Amino acid sequence: MATHCCETMNYWANFKCSEHPDVFACPDNVVFFKSRPRQYGIIVHDGGSSFIEIKFCPWCGSSLQERNKK
Numbered sequence: 001m002a003t004h005c006c007e008t009m010n011y012w013a014n015f016k017c018s019e020h021p022d023v024f025a026c027p028d029n030v031v032f033f034k035s036r037p038r039q040y041g042i043i044v045h046d047g048g049s050s051f052i053e054i055k056f057c058p059w060c061g062s063s064l065q066e067r068n069k070k
């Protein structure tokens with residue numbers, strides 16, 4: 001389980017509904033998260049798999065960009 005910037009993001013990015021294995025199919029799910037490459041989005045429930053990519057957490061304001069490890 002990936003850890004995120006804050007508890008609210010943790011909750012939504014790891015949100016799994018027993019009725020809808022596909023995150024886009026669940027009307028309760030609002031956050032799309034992909035680990036490689038790291039990407040966060042707000043799910044648009046238009047019947048497809050649309051999302052609006054976000055660069056900052058809507059709850060705590062942290063940058064969601066992957067940090068370069070050098």
Ligand SMILES: [Zn+2]
Pocket residue numbers: 004005006007009057058059060061062
């Ligand atoms: Zn956050």
Ligand SMILES: [Zn+2]
Pocket residue numbers: 017018019020025026027028
């Ligand atoms: Zn659901």
